[in-house]
């Protein structure tokens with residue numbers, strides 16, 4: 001039977017996944033969250049015509065001929081407006097951010113004016129200068145940020161007078177390493193043991209998006225212990241297991257979770273690396289069973305987990321290969337699995353990204369993988385390509 005294609009597998013993984021519910025968070029906690037709905041300003045900014053400079057509020061007609069000597073009739077500060085109206089031949093001392101007094105239409109900056117005996121001599125001024133008109137920044141009711149935008153636009157939200165914002169709840173992700181041989185980093189290693197590394201690499205993948213990913217330890221290769229796996233309340237939205245996804249009797253993730261009610265959707269995908277990758281549902285919870293080889297696991301996470309998280313956050317689809325690059329070395333024809341070649345790239349003088357696959361594509365090689373900055377995507381049965389040919393890539397974000 002033909003293996004499931006990556007596209008079909010991804011479609012199945014995303015089936016029924018919708019943005020999670022909204023929650024209100026304080027503006028201080030809204031950094032790098034995803035808005036659950038469009039956010040409109042609740043006021044007009046600036047709320048009044050404001051001075052952009054320290055100087056003197058004047059009437060343009062009075063400074064048409066320079067120098068002009070004007071009577072100083074008061075002061076306007078930020079937060080304390082001048083309450084009167086400026087008449088002919090008059091000026092008001094004004095500070096940056098202060099409301100422009102009625103009657104004034106120009107600010108003469110203080111560097112170009114001299115105050116003397118209750119009067120001010122304006123030596124230079126241009127009609128209408130240095131005033132920020134009401135609403136120049138945004139209007140009450142104007143949509144400032146749309147649903148999909150995340151990141152650090154906190155200033156904007158705050159200036160629109162939101163103390164709290166509706167954001168999409170972050171998906172919770174439990175990361176469970178499996179295997180009798182894997183031990184936590186920093187352990188005293190026994191003769192047949194290796195360090196559990198994948199989970200920590202995974203946590204970096206959706207930085208910002210996940211936030212609530214938690215390392216859930218290491219499960220032994222013991223099917224009976226599955227009742228202690230993090231599948232029960234408070235169940236994560238996604239359980240990510242590492243290892244034990246392949247075909248040997250000791251690869252027990254699918255079997256162990258069947259005891260917990262797993263409805264397995266698929267157990268193999270036509271991709272390289274990462275053929276043994278599991279996906280299924282435990283009630284509302286999703287299981288993504290990643291292969292144990294670190295590079296396979298991280299690539300499967302890029303291909304399946306990141307789009308899941310984005311879908312649950314209500315962000316536009318991510319993880320799809322879009323950018324193009326140019327091959328720095330010829331490639332042989334691809335086999336019948338979608339191939340994700342680990343590659344290093346350089347930018348040429350004309351702005352082209354030139355990519356070369358790493359010499360070894362073994363999916364257990366972590367050190368080599370860390371030198372890669374992108375993946376070259378090879379579709380099933382893609383033909384051999386010469387140096388200089390265009391290819392699709394998936395750049396790594398960090």
Ligand SMILES: Nc1nc2c(c(=O)[nH]1)N[C@H]1C(S)=C(S)[C@@H](COP(=O)(O)OP(=O)(O)OC[C@H]3O[C@@H](n4cnc5c(N)ncnc54)[C@H](O)[C@@H]3O)O[C@H]1N2
Nearest residue numbers: 177195196197198242243244245246251290291292293296
């Ligand atoms: N007869 C077959 N054998 C294998 C097949 C196959 O199709 N037929 N597929 C191979 C491929 S491809 C992969 S990838 C691996 C995936 O196997 P598992 O998901 O069952 O992973 P394990 O066997 O548990 O481990 C594989 C490898 O990765 C190491 N590992 C496991 N967990 C971690 C961790 N948290 N951090 C770092 N390294 C980890 C583990 O020690 C093994 O060396 O199966 C092939 N076999």
Ligand code: MOO
Nearest residue numbers: 273274275296363
């Ligand atoms: O596909 Mo395995 O995931 O090659 O190493």
